Amino acid sequence: MTAEILNWTGHMLRARRKDLGRLKTRDEAKRTGVYVLFGSGDDGEPAAYIGEGDNVVKRLENHNSTKDFWEDVVIITSKDMNLTKAHVRYLESELITLAQNIGRVDLYNGNVPSGGAALPEADESDMKYFIGQIRILMPVLGFDIFRGRSGQNASVASPPGLDTSASPQNETSGTEAVSESSDSPIFVMNTREGANAQAQIIDGEFTMLAGSVIPDAMKDNPEMAESTRKSFVVRKAQHAKLLEVAEQSAITGMVTLIKDVAFTSPSAAGAIVYGRASANGRLTWKTEQGNRSLGQWEKDQANQ
Incomplete structure (x- = not known):
């Protein structure tokens, strides 16, 4: 399932873990981007993991062999392929913090974001807008991880x-x-x-x-x-x-x-x-x- 917003350069793709083989044929999955793994923890409650990569599908292949909990993934990339490593490191850090503050899903990332990247002011503004669009589309794809008030922590x-x-x-x-x-x-x-x-x-x-x-x-x-x-x-x-x-x-x-x-x-x-x-x-x-x-x-x- 894919989701876009008119005049937004971002692109979001949802897939099941069992369809990883088909996912590897998608151009979007081979780009630089961030991804969110969704599944259930040992207690049966919703859990997620947020990551980034230069080639997202290669990271997913690694997670397929090392992480048991996940069943779905949402990949977030750019249609114009202008997202750089610095951009996605920033997005990863901000999205982890946002998810932790809203607190609807347990994160497997731990208590501290992995660390973002320092961006020029204009790029940082672009990424904040990018995150706003992600928050709009993620519930459309079926996940409420970024839905609600921020500034929260459990x-x-x-x-x-x-x-x-x-x-x-x-x-x-x-x-x-x-x-x-x-x-x-x-x-x-x-x-x-x-x-x-x-x-x-x-x-x-x-x-x-x-x-x-x-x-x-x-x-x-x-x-x-x-x-x-x-x-x-x-x-x-x-x-x-x-x-x-x-x-x-x-x-x-x-x-x-x-x-x-x-x-x-x-x-x-x-x-x-x-x-x-x-x-x-x-x-x-x-x-x-x-x-x-x-x-x-x-x-x-x-x-x-």
Whole structure:
């Protein structure tokens, strides 16, 4: 599978490990570039390795015999073949740092990037733009490794429909931290019990922000209808994963998220804040000024 953006010199190619023989016939794979290996770690969670090479496919042949974890690879090269060794060393270092900060996937590169290359100012600017395009296309190819807020530094396992990534330890969070990849203003949701959550649409995902205060337990009701019980079981499982990335709050019965958490929908996030099976997220989440609901904001965006 290949991916390009009009007027961008970059080119991205995804392939399965079992198709390495076919991949070796592709001209793109023989160029100077960076690559990302994707697979699963010993714990079954997503894992990746980011590397670079003058001839990418030769590096992949080496990894085929030395690394067991990977099943897929994304190769990033240039259509005009103007990427030099210095460029790809810079890209490798920056992408490793970005992936570590976002923290959605465990990296096999270790804790410290392998080291970039010093580039002229104009080239560095070009490579930052290059990285921006990579961040757009990587989810299109099926991988969220660069999706989310940067400035974060840990990875946490998550169930389907619930992705977590770390929050900065010593930086602002919640309503004070507006992502460079944010697609929306910050929305807030409060409850009488003391919950106080903040969220943004980041890279297309409804993301509850670190610093949000949510209930430490879901409210079970033995008289729930069967359909409601099914929803409650799903939300309770999601809530249990949230507790792994939360710490005790000063408010009784509440915990505070220490990491950003991406949800499949605003309603799923709203249900967690309420501590119950369901919620209408497009009504319950409101702008910080309280004058517009998420649904109203989406309607305004559509009209614009």
